[in-house]
Every structure is written in C-alpha cells, then in structure tokens.
Amino acid sequence: MIKENGITSADLKRTTKPLEFIERADSSHKKRNKIVVIASSKGGVGKSLIASNIGYYLTKQNKSVTLIDLNLASPGLHTFFNIQDPQRTCKQLLLQPDVDLNELAYETSIKNLKIICGCSDTLGLAENAEFIAMRLVESASKLSSDFVIFDMGTGLSKFETKLFLSANSGILIGTPEPTTILENFSFLKMCILQRLEQVYAGQKAKTGIIREAYVSYNTAINDKIKSMIKDLNGKTETRYYNELLQFFPEYILNMVHDDSDYPYALAIDVAIKEMFGLELKQMGAIPFCAQMRTSMKKNSINDILSNSNGASSCYKRIVEKLVNNFEQEGASKQPVKIKKLTNMENNYRQHSKHLICSAQCSLWESCAYQHGGFPCKIRYIGFVNTN
Numbered sequence: 001m002i003k004e005n006g007i008t009s010a011d012l013k014r015t016t017k018p019l020e021f022i023e024r025a026d027s028s029h030k031k032r033n034k035i036v037v038i039a040s041s042k043g044g045v046g047k048s049l050i051a052s053n054i055g056y057y058l059t060k061q062n063k064s065v066t067l068i069d070l071n072l073a074s075p076g077l078h079t080f081f082n083i084q085d086p087q088r089t090c091k092q093l094l095l096q097p098d099v100d101l102n103e104l105a106y107e108t109s110i111k112n113l114k115i116i117c118g119c120s121d122t123l124g125l126a127e128n129a130e131f132i133a134m135r136l137v138e139s140a141s142k143l144s145s146d147f148v149i150f151d152m153g154t155g156l157s158k159f160e161t162k163l164f165l166s167a168n169s170g171i172l173i174g175t176p177e178p179t180t181i182l183e184n185f186s187f188l189k190m191c192i193l194q195r196l197e198q199v200y201a202g203q204k205a206k207t208g209i210i211r212e213a214y215v216s217y218n219t220a221i222n223d224k225i226k227s228m229i230k231d232l233n234g235k236t237e238t239r240y241y242n243e244l245l246q247f248f249p250e251y252i253l254n255m256v257h258d259d260s261d262y263p264y265a266l267a268i269d270v271a272i273k274e275m276f277g278l279e280l281k282q283m284g285a286i287p288f289c290a291q292m293r294t295s296m297k298k299n300s301i302n303d304i305l306s307n308s309n310g311a312s313s314c315y316k317r318i319v320e321k322l323v324n325n326f327e328q329e330g331a332s333k334q335p336v337k338i339k340k341l342t343n344m345e346n347n348y349r350q351h352s353k354h355l356i357c358s359a360q361c362s363l364w365e366s367c368a369y370q371h372g373g374f375p376c377k378i379r380y381i382g383f384v385n386t387n
Contacts, residue, residue, distance in 0.1 A: 033147060034146065034168045036148070037150045037152060038054070039160055039164050039187065041156045041187035045255075046255065046286070048151050050252060053311070057315045057318075057319040058323070061319065061320075063112070064114075064145040065113050066114045069116065070151060071151065075119065077118060078118070081115055088106070090117070090118055090119060101116060133166055136163065158194070161187065161194055164249075165194060170191075172251050172252070174254065174268065180264075188249055188268065188272060192247065195247055209224050209225070229277060240277060242278050250280075253265040253282075257288050283322070
C-alpha cells in the first residue's frame with residue numbers, strides 16, 4: 001500500500017469520485033449536479049458544437065443544463081445563442097471567488113438550457129491552474145442544473161488537464177486527422193502523469209520519474225510509468241487500470257466521412273491500452289456535415305441543430321450513454337461500442353485487427369496503410385520505441 005504524503009491505494013478503491021473530490025467530503029445529502037468537460041488539444045475539432053448539441057439533447061431528456069465557455073483565448077459559444085457582447089462572463093468568477101454562478105448565467109431560447117459566456121481577456125488569469133480549477137468545480141457544483149458542461153479551449157496547459165481530471169465525465173474530441181491523434185494522445189498522457197504525481201506526492205523517486213516523463217518520453221520511462229500504475233493494484237490482476245488511477249476518459253470521433261475513418265478512433269484507444277494499460281471509452285462518432293459551415297455563419301443554434309445531417313441520432317445515443325453513466329451504478333466503467341454510420345451488421349471492433357496495426361508493430365514501412373502514401377494510423381503518433 002502506498003503511503004507517504006500521497007493517497008493510498010485503499011483510498012482509491014474506496015471512492016469512485018475524481019481525486020480532486022477526495023479531500024472535500026460532501027456535507028450535503030442532496031443530489032449534486034454532474035460536471036462534464038469537453039476538451040481537445042487540437043483546435044477546430046468541433047468542441048463548442050458538440051457541447052451545444054449534448055446540452056440540447058440532455059434537455060430533451062428533461063435534464064436542466066448550464067453550458068460554460070472556458071475558452072480563455074477566443075470564446076465563441078455565446079454566438080450560437082445570439083448573445084451579443086455579454087456583460088456577465090466567467091471572468092467574474094476568476095476575479096471574484098465568491099460570485100454566484102447562477103447570477104452569471106444567461107437564459108437561451110432552448111428550455112432548461114443556460115449559458116455562462118466566456119471572455120477573451122481572461123487568458124492570463126488561469127496561471128494558477130490547480131486553484132482556479134478547484135474554484136470552478138466547486139462553484140459549478142452549486143449551479144441549479146442537473147448537468148454543467150465546460151466547453152474548454154484548445155491547449156495542453158494544466159488548466160485544461162486539471163479540469164478534465166476534476167470532472168465527473170471528461171470527454172475528449174477527435175477527428176480523422178493524424179495531428180489530432182498526436183495532440184490528443186499528448187493530452188491524455190499529461191492527465192495520466194498529473195494523476196500519478198498526485199497519487200505519489202511526497203515520494204521523491206517516483207515523482208522524479210514522473211517529472212522526467214513530462215519532458216522526455218521513451219520506452220524505458222514508459223515501462224516505469226506503467227509499472228507505477230500497476231503497483232496501485234498490489235497483487236490483484238485486472239484487465240485495465242482505470243479504476244486504480246480513478247481516470248475514465250471518454251472519446252468522441254467527430255467529422256467522420258465514412259467507415260474508413262473508424263481506425264482513427266482506435267488509434268488512441270490501442271496506444272493508451274498498450275502504453276498505460278488504460279481503457280479509453282468510445283462514446284460515439286459524429287458524421288461530417290457539409291452544410292454546417294453555412295449554419296454556423298447564421299449564429300443560430302436552431303439552424304445548427306436543424307442541419308445536423310443525420311447526426312441527431314448519434315447525439316441521442318451519446319447523451320443516453322452519458323445519462324446512463326450517472327444513473328446506473330458501474331455503467332461508466334463499461335466499454336461502449338461505436339455505432340457505424342452504415343448498416344453493416346458486424347461492429348468494426350470485431351475486425352480491428354484488419355483495420356489497424358499494433359503500437360508495437362515491427363512491420364513499419366511494410367504496412368498496407370503506407371501503400372497508399374500515408375503512414376500507419378497508430379505509428380504516426382510517433383511516441384513508441386523512441387529511445
């Protein structure tokens with residue numbers, strides 16, 4: 001059992017809450033709202049659009065929702081809802097710790113859906129990431145909504161990763177692009193290292209390895225990191241170590257053109273499993289919509305939703321899974337399969353060995369993926385076996 005100034009493995013097994021909540025016992029017996037963080041380390045992947053749609057379809061299940069725009073550089077979520085030059089923004093929260101977030105929320109044209117707007121001059125206010133993240137989570141938990149959705153900005157700072165780790169549900173958004181795979185893997189790796197740094201706080205040898213992994217990553221360091229995760233479990237065998245680390249990341253693949261894009265959803269999935277022994281839960285896939293740009297220019301959420309190009313059924317399934325995660329005990333730990341856009345009978349995961357190579361593949365440069373002039377969808381990540 002690990003014990004110095006850190007958290008013991010017994011502590012981890014006793015709680016299903018994120019580690020940020022361990023020292024903050026809930027003194028109230030009333031039902032707390034659920035905090036969802038929508039994030040990506042790559043820009044232009046559709047975070048705000050997905051956050052808006054998830055919020056919308058949650059209201060269709062009679063849930064009240066508050067969207068919070070936390071893009072500290074270029075917020076734009078409010079434009080979807082025709083809110084011009086908002087005077088009440090999340091800046092008040094960053095500057096005034098005691099502000100009531102309910103007073104900052106704007107009503108929207110959608111029943112039970114509110115929004116707290118972002119502010120473009122708040123970028124430098126999140127330098128103390130841990131303190132700011134804790135304040136946001138604590139304040140958001142007092143909102144009078146069933147769900148609070150943080151729409152994060154693009155980045156790999158501790159502000160984004162701390163909030164992702166603090167959420168009841170952290171959803172990473174990806175697209176079928178190699179650069180998105182690379183940057184989102186880096187985001188998950190940073191989250192894993194931060195969680196380990198918290199667990200092994202006070203143990204100099206362990207924290208030294210973790211801090212080295214932040215700046216220099218290779219096979220030897222990866223083996224040590226994976227061993228540190230496994231050590232949380234003692235002698236008990238388990239398939240995946242998510243519960244040991246209290247880290248349950250979820251993934252949505254956006255802008256899918258056809259079935260050939262699905263291996264990109266598996267790319268990070270396979271890498272996270274092989275490198276860290278963790279399960280990345282697939283929440284669903286959203287089809288590409290050519291008409292979306294026109295709808296976005298209209299700055300109207302109603303136009304955006306009406307031009308979903310078949311995505312509505314995908315969002316409905318994602319929201320159903322999200323609600324079930326919180327309403328059914330243990331559901332959040334079960335792997336969820338992605339629905340194909342076509343009517344093919346067999347799930348693509350059953351054929352993954354034909355769609356994707358392993359992160360440990362020794363057939364580099366002989367892979368079928370390269371015959372078409374592009375690299376393997378896993379190996380492109382570029383972090384495996386780099387001594």
